[in-house]
Amino acid sequence: MLKQTFLACLLIWAGAVHLFAQTPVGKWKTVDDETGETKSIVEIYEQQGKLYGKIVKLIDPPEPNPVCEECTDHRKGQKILGMVILENMEKEENEWNGGKILDPENGKTYRCKIWLENKDQLNVRGYVAFLYRTQSWYRVEGE
Template sequence: MTATRWLGLATLTVLFATSALAQEASVLGRWTTIDDATKKPKSIVTIYEEGGKLFGKVEKLFREPNEEQNPLCDKCEGALKNQPILGMIVLRDLKKDGNEWTGGTILDPANGKTYKSKIALEDGGKKLKVRGFIGIALIGRTQYWMRAE
């Protein structure tokens, strides 16, 4: 086989491998959360993996100029009571389960409550379906987070 053919074959192999990786979207990264009432961006949560589990940390809050820019979680309990929401880990211990990540929890700083949670990618990785629930997944609330730029 000539050097030109080898180079062509190597180029095709790299292109196919890169294409396959690009198609496999990841839940990791920055996500814009949307306020249920106003439908406006509420925060940016960064999802990262540690020890085979997913976690989500509040990276940024979208607040009105007249609002407290770094509010405390006054409704949280325990160690999180009166801690800054900015930098808080709100998504914890999700494990890969087929096309979803399940078995973890999500904290709602607005009411200080922690719920069971599961997440899944939608719309080719542009949207994240986030489900918080009590007991079984049928009883709960779903939010859609958009991938942050």
């Protein structure tokens, strides 16, 4: 009986360690939370201990090689493909926050928090004051 209890505890602990060891580094399919449409593939990468994300593929863009006309910072007029839209995300327990995310459609930048719902679903939340909007992004394998 003690052996079975120990084995069960070990399996639970191993599962918890695996969940906390997961990382959002990789490629993610972005899905518009209002329309349900797939918009792009974003590659999240780590640089100097922080997470960043850049658009590596656009799905059915309204025009070839669109640029961010609505952006008000250094990205104004830059091509959206290859643009860094997620920056300076720091790990805090089982989420990453403290950074910002850009919506290239409206050019607005939001405070951001991201966390893994599971190994294949990333929740991305943008904030303005106390209001927020959350999208679910889905891991892309072999893209």
